[in-house]
Amino acid sequence: MDAIRTVTPRAAAFEVEDPIIRVRDLVSGFGTTTVLDGVSLDVARGEILGCVGASGIGKSVMLRTIVGLLPRRAGTITVFGADPARLGARARRALERRWGVLFQHGALFSSLTVRQNVQFPMREHLRLSRRLMDEVAVAKLEMVGLSADVCEKTPSELSGGMIKRVALARALALDPEIVFLDEPTSGLDPIGAAEFDSLIKTLQRTLGLTVFMVTHDLDSLHAVCDRIAVLADRQVITVGTMATMLASEHPWVRAYFRGTRSRARRVA
Amino acid sequence: MSDALLDISLKDGRLALAASGAWTAERAGDLERRIDSAAKRARSATTVEIRMGGVERLDTFGAWLLERLVRAVASAGREAQVVDLPERYRDLLEEAHRANRTAVSAPRTNPLGDALETLGRGTVGILRDLVLIVQMFGEVAVALLRVLVRPWTFRFTSTVHHLDRVGWRAVPVILLMTFLLGCIIAQQGIFHFRRFGVEVYVVDMVGILVLREIGVLMTAIMIAGRSGSAYTAELGSMKMREEIDALRTMGFDPLEVLVLPRLVALVIALPALAFVGSMAALYGAGLVCQLYGMSPEVFLARLKDAISLDDFLVGMIKAPFMALVIGVVASVEGLQVKGSAESLGLNTTASVVKAIFLMIGLDGAFAIFFASIGM
Ligand SMILES: Nc1ncnc2c1ncn2[C@@H]1O[C@H](COP(=O)(O)OP(=O)(O)OP(=O)(O)O)[C@@H](O)[C@H]1O
Ligand SMILES: [Mg+2]
Numbered sequence A: 001m002d003a004i005r006t007v008t009p010r011a012a013a014f015e016v017e018d019p020i021i022r023v024r025d026l027v028s029g030f031g032t033t034t035v036l037d038g039v040s041l042d043v044a045r046g047e048i049l050g051c052v053g054a055s056g057i058g059k060s061v062m063l064r065t066i067v068g069l070l071p072r073r074a075g076t077i078t079v080f081g082a083d084p085a086r087l088g089a090r091a092r093r094a095l096e097r098r099w100g101v102l103f104q105h106g107a108l109f110s111s112l113t114v115r116q117n118v119q120f121p122m123r124e125h126l127r128l129s130r131r132l133m134d135e136v137a138v139a140k141l142e143m144v145g146l147s148a149d150v151c152e153k154t155p156s157e158l159s160g161g162m163i164k165r166v167a168l169a170r171a172l173a174l175d176p177e178i179v180f181l182d183e184p185t186s187g188l189d190p191i192g193a194a195e196f197d198s199l200i201k202t203l204q205r206t207l208g209l210t211v212f213m214v215t216h217d218l219d220s221l222h223a224v225c226d227r228i229a230v231l232a233d234r235q236v237i238t239v240g241t242m243a244t245m246l247a248s249e250h251p252w253v254r255a256y257f258r259g260t261r262s263r264a265r266r267v268a
Numbered sequence B: 001m002s003d004a005l006l007d008i009s010l011k012d013g014r015l016a017l018a019a020s021g022a023w024t025a026e027r028a029g030d031l032e033r034r035i036d037s038a039a040k041r042a043r044s045a046t047t048v049e050i051r052m053g054g055v056e057r058l059d060t061f062g063a064w065l066l067e068r069l070v071r072a073v074a075s076a077g078r079e080a081q082v083v084d085l086p087e088r089y090r091d092l093l094e095e096a097h098r099a100n101r102t103a104v105s106a107p108r109t110n111p112l113g114d115a116l117e118t119l120g121r122g123t124v125g126i127l128r129d130l131v132l133i134v135q136m137f138g139e140v141a142v143a144l145l146r147v148l149v150r151p152w153t154f155r156f157t158s159t160v161h162h163l164d165r166v167g168w169r170a171v172p173v174i175l176l177m178t179f180l181l182g183c184i185i186a187q188q189g190i191f192h193f194r195r196f197g198v199e200v201y202v203v204d205m206v207g208i209l210v211l212r213e214i215g216v217l218m219t220a221i222m223i224a225g226r227s228g229s230a231y232t233a234e235l236g237s238m239k240m241r242e243e244i245d246a247l248r249t250m251g252f253d254p255l256e257v258l259v260l261p262r263l264v265a266l267v268i269a270l271p272a273l274a275f276v277g278s279m280a281a282l283y284g285a286g287l288v289c290q291l292y293g294m295s296p297e298v299f300l301a302r303l304k305d306a307i308s309l310d311d312f313l314v315g316m317i318k319a320p321f322m323a324l325v326i327g328v329v330a331s332v333e334g335l336q337v338k339g340s341a342e343s344l345g346l347n348t349t350a351s352v353v354k355a356i357f358l359m360i361g362l363d364g365a366f367a368i369f370f371a372s373i374g375m
Helices: A002-007 A059-066 A089-097 A114-125 A130-143 A160-171 A190-207 A218-223 A242-247 A251-258 A260-267 B025-042 B060-075 B087-098 B111-149 B156-166 B168-196 B201-240 B243-249 B254-291 B296-306 B309-336 B341-372
Strands: A019-030 A033-044 A048-053 A074-079 A099-102 A178-182 A210-214 A227-232 A235-240 B006-011 B014-023 B047-058 B080-083
Touching (some): A019 A059, A019 A210, A033 A059, A033 A227, A033 A235, A048 A059, A048 A190, A059 A210, A114 A130, A114 A160, A130 B025, A130 B060, A130 B087, A160 A190, A190 A218, A190 B087, A227 A251, A235 A251, B014 B060, B025 B060, B060 B080, B111 B309, B156 B168, B156 B254, B168 B201, B243 B254, B254 B296
Parallel strands (some): A048 A210, A048 A227, B014 B047, B047 B080
Antiparallel strands (some): A019 A033, A227 A235, B006 B014
């Protein structure tokens, strides 16, 4: 491993200085299938990294492996300078308090109301008065574009887009330093998606939030992502800014960023 | 000083508040107390100035508390001047400024009213359950008729699959349970009857008890716990994930596709299991009797005298009806599941409890019926 490093003195394109998340040679899969094989990626502090790739290529698997929900077969992952899988229960809990995860399908707690869902992490990790928790929960819900009257609804009474928003509010409940978002804007109308983008941008600017975002939304990629990572052939094939993506000659990357849909976007 | 978070000083009617430290989620509890006491002091001040220059970090918790303070001061008829706010936090404060504008009124509660409401809902719930069960019986009957008219629509594969699950795979546990029951009843009987020197009557007791009641009832209770609950959980989670709606939109009747095969499997399996169970119980009783010195020949001869075909039939006739009760209650409860995981749990519990309760009631009704026709 180190031998290889010394042979290639130039830092690889995915490396950044002082990364908040550092993934090296990650291998992960299910049973006999390997979904990720040698993924390496850095996420810089305070950046918004978009992760794209074909459906079923393993973006969600990568996200879940990084946050430690799926075991990895090989490779190293460091978040905040520590390997989440190696931490003891206490340190792990402290770590989890510093990140928020939005799952692809929302994963709201079905037997709690919307307000309780957002308050749940606060209740577990902080000692706050009931009033403050209520107010902050409502404020968070309003920030993600919901009105206060959804508070007492249960998740089964929400629309698909509303579920996404509540899930985002819950992921942001503790003002984490990193948020992992799995397709946050899918299921939102374009206006809602744009509001979402500007919210993420605001939080990045004011709180220094780091965002790892899996998305298929070209507008989001254009509007908020500082860098984009492309997952293909079980690996991260390129990482870079939108300009890098547009200049790339990889067939899939070309088709993705310069295909009919993206052209339609630029003409409009 | 960074521990104080908010330094409060009131001089000549001028309230000067100086923020410091980290206004973040961790400190929000302490900060809230400081903010509230500052808001109280603001009432006796003429001007209020909040210096935000000293904050090291600010997140939405801090931003909201600042906004709360500003609003509290405003509601006291003063205006709060926020000065020195670092530029990068301006947007966050804007967000906080827009938040919590509409008051959410918590629903009022009244303990007596709530208790009455619970009672009323419970009563209505029982009646509604009965209606739903009767309705399900009707719908199943109609579905059955439809299938009889067009036999090729019957889900044969699915039925066999469920038969394997609820019938074949239940055999070991049923055998073991009823065998032990037979042993226990015989042992207890011998213990008491021996005092009167009439041990042989144990065989009468075991024979009649097992064939008429215990064999079928215990098997049915076991199946309600084992398969009724599984049916409810399956149908319930399918309901939760809109799978049942999907079936409907494709033109399938969920009753025909999901409920009927399960019900048919149960109606076939339960009598078979009850039979196997009864035999195991008699075998267990025979074994214990032998341990206590009654030879198998004597046991069998006595059993032949003690029981009649009627006893056996009484047990067996009840079995398919019990199966129907289990299946119908399980289906009703399964289709009642709402969106939450909690309701899935509630309905699964209710399915087992109601099925067992109804089965015991049914058993009583059968006892009266058989007594009056002399069986
Ligand atoms: N629990 C699982 N068991 C087995 N295989 C799985 C499991 N979860 C995902 N996979 C497989 O892993 C691969 C990657 O799935 P993943 O959910 O990461 O896709 P994705 O890139 O997020 O796609 P999408 O954009 O559609 O969400 C897929 O081929 C999928 O079949
Ligand atoms: Mg995915």
